[in-house]
Amino acid sequence: MLFLSPSWILLLLFFITPMLLTFGFAFTNLSLTGTDAANIQFIGFQNFANMFQDPEFRVSVFRTIVFLLFSAVIGQVVLGLIIALLMKEKRRGFRRFIGVIVIAGWVTPEIVVAFCWVAFLSDAGTFNSILQGIGFEPITWLFTFPMVSVIIANIWHGTAFSMMVFQAALDDVPKSVQEAAVIDGASRWQVFFRVTLPIVKGSIVTNMMLVTLQTLGVFTLIYTMTGGGPGNATQILPIFMYNQAFVNYQFGYGTAISLVLLVIGTIASLLYMRFMKVKL
C-alpha cells in the first residue's frame, strides 16, 4: 500500500536494520581503534564466551535485575497503586493537588531529575540537612548507597505513570459490585483482595510490563547521577554497553551486550502482548 510505504521505509532503515545489525555485529570483533578496526572478522560466539566469563558482565546483569525489581516492579508499581488507592474518594481539590506534585516528577526530563537528586542527596544537600536537623550524621548517599540513590530517583521519576494508570482502572471498577460484596458481609480487606484487585488485575500486569521495559532502557538518569560509579557500583547493562562500545571502543562486545538487552526486552514484550490479549 502506498500509504504504508513511508512507515515501511523508515522502520526498515532505522529500526529493523539496526536490530539485524545487532545480530550480525555481535559475532564480530568490530572495534573503532587498534588493529582490529581495519579488518572485521567473524569470531562466532567469542564475544558471548568472553561476556559470560567477564565478572563485570555478571555483576552488571545482577545490578540490572536489582534495579528492575526495586525501582520498577516494587517501587513504581506498588507506590503508584498505594497512592491511587489512598486518593480514592478524597476531595477533588486535594486529589488534584497531590496528583500535580507527583506528576511534576514524571513530566521533568530525566536529566533534570538527575540534577534534582544529585543536589538532594549530596553531602550538603537537603536530605542531609534534614537528617542533621533530627540528630543523625550526614551520609554521602551517592557514594555509600549508590544503588539505593538511583533506585529512589527513578521511583520518583516514574511513579506518576503507574498512579495514573491505576487511578483510571480504579475509577472503572463499578461501585455496585463493591457494594454488593459489602452487603454480603465482606470486610473491606476482602472487598479489596477478592473484588477490586481481580478487576484491575489486567491493568496492573500491563502496567508492570510497560514500566519494566521502560526501566530496562534507563541510561540518562544513572549516567548523569553516578556515571555508573563509584567504581562500577551502578553499572547496569545500558551503561555497561555504552562503556564497552563508546569508551573502550569494543563495538563487537558492546553489540553483544545490546543483544542481551534486546533479548530481555523481547521476552518482556512478548509476555506483555500475551497479557494484553491483543485483538486486532
Next chain:
Amino acid sequence: MKVSKKELVVHYLALVFLAICFLLPFLWLVFASFDQQATQAIKLPEKWTLDNFTAILSDPSNIRSFAIGLFISLGQATIVVIVAGLAAYPLSRYRLRYKRSFLLTILFMTSLPITAVMVPVYQLFLFLNIQDSIIFTTIFLAASGLPYAIWMMKNFMDAVPIELEESAWVDGASVLTSMRKVVGPLMLPGIFTIAIFTFTGSWGNFFVPYILLQTQEKLPASVTLYQFFGNYGIIEYGKLAAFSMLYTMPSIILYIFAQKYMSKGFSLGGASKG
C-alpha cells in the same frame, strides 16, 4: 464504602507526607534558580532574582542549543504525525492481507527499549556517512517514535465512523481530501496527543543526540545542559537550576495542554481493543 474518621486522617497524613517527599527535590530546583547564592540544600532565596536566567539566556550558544532542540523535536513530531497518519489509514479502514502481522510487529517494536539498539545505529550512521547530522538524527528519532504513534493513531482513527467519509466520497472527495477534511479534524485531539507525546519524548531525549551528534555547534539543549553540569555544576548551582528550569518548561507547558486529551489514554484496558 465507609471509612472511619481515624483512618481517613491517616490517609490524608500519608498522602501529605508522600507529597512532601515528591515535592522537596523539585522545590530545590525552583528556589535555586531564583537565587544567586544557591547551594545544594533547599533554601528560600534571600533575594529573589532573575540573574541566573538572564545569564543563561544571554549566552548565544545556549539559545542555539534550545533552537536546535526545538527543531529536532518539532521536526520529529511533524514527521511522526504525517507518516503515522498515512499508515494508520489503511490499517484502520481496509482489509489487508498482512494487517495482523504488521500490527503485531508494530506493537512489539513499541515496547523495545531504544537504548539497546544505539550501538548498531551508530555503526549504521558511520557506514552511511550520516553521523553528526541534525536532519538524520531527527529522522532516526522519528522512526523510533513511529511504532507507538501508528498504534495510537489507528485506535483514534477507528473511532471515526466510516459513514462520514463515505458521504464525502459521494460528494466527490478523493481519499486524501476526505482524510484531510473529514478524518483529520475529527481526530484532532488524538493527533495533538501524539504530537505532544512525541515532542516531549524527543525534547527530553539525551542519549540519542549524545551518540549521534558530535560537533559542539549542533548539540541540542539536552546535551549542552549535561555539559554545563559537567563543567560548572559543582559551583554554579543557581545557573544550573535556571538552565534546567528553562529546559523543563516546554515539557510542563505541553503536559498541561495535553492533559485533557491524555487522561483517556491511561485506561489501558480500553486502548488494547483494536
